[in-house]
Amino acid sequence: MTVWDRPEPPPPAPPLDRGRIVAAAVALADEGGLEAVSLRKVAARLDVGPMRLYGFIATKRDLLDLMVDEVHAEILPERPPGDWRETLRVHAERTRQAALRHEWLADLLGGRPTLGPHGLAVTEARLAALDGLADLDTVLCAVATVSAYVTGAIRREVADLRAERATGLSTREWQRASGPHLTRMLATGRFPALSRAVHDGTDTDAGTSFATGLEWVLDAVAARLTRPGV
Structure with missing residues (x-):
């Protein structure tokens, strides 16, 4: 066999680092949800063997934690907002925007706190915005209350988006498709409060509903912060 007939060896393996692994995992999740993410699939996306990933990430849980922290970098604004209320409002709105870009995030919000550098920076900014305005337990409860509202509202909105895709029907x-059934049920007179809500309530879009509810929660936090002795 001449030198011209001998195949050349494959090029060196592409460089790999944790950032590239996480970026590939986020892209897979954006395309197909969390079920589309596995160490094997991430390795395939990067065109490397799965075993190469284990030098950087031991388990899928580690990978998910890194993905959540990566998206938290999108939540923290470049410049700190003004007062505590504006800080919590901006963080809430940016969290919603991040979840709409990365719907899988809704499945991982809440629960145990994020310990990555971006997640810790977000938590630090929220606590610092309220620092000195009340005792520490009140501050912690205020931040947790706003976070609970944001998480719940985001999960509901994302669930509605998923239902729309699954059924092919907008809200x-x-x-309209459910109208005849609901009309028959309300006509029984068993649900007077619900009947008033259906017939007289104002239909608002998800963004307006989120912003309105957030302001109510912030009003409650403000009232607590101004209470004597708090």
Whole structure:
């Protein structure tokens, strides 16, 4: 066999680092949800063997933690907002925007705190915004209360988006399709409060609903902060 007939060896393996691994995992999750993410699939996306990933990440849980922390970098604004209320409002809105870009985030919000550098920076900014305005337990409860509202609202909105894709019906189309059944049920007179809500309530979009509820929660926090002795 001549030198011209001998195949050349494959090029060196592409360089790998934790940032590239996490970016590939986030891309997979954006495309197909968390079920599309595994160490094997991430390795395939990077065109490397799965065993190469274990030098950087031991388990899928580690990978998910890194993915959540990566998205937390999108939540922290470049410049700190003004007062505590604006800080919590901006963080809430940016969290919602991040979850709409990365719907899988809704499944991982809440629970145990994020310990990555970006997640810790977000928590630090929220606590620092309220520092000195009340005792520490009140501050912790205020931040947790706002976070609980944001998490719940985001999960509901993302669930509605998923239902729309699964059924092929928008919320308004689903309401029209369900209208005859609901009309029959309300006509029984068993649900007077619900009947008033359906017939007289104002239909608002998800963004307006989120912003309105957030302001109510912040009003409650403000009232608590101004209470004597707090």
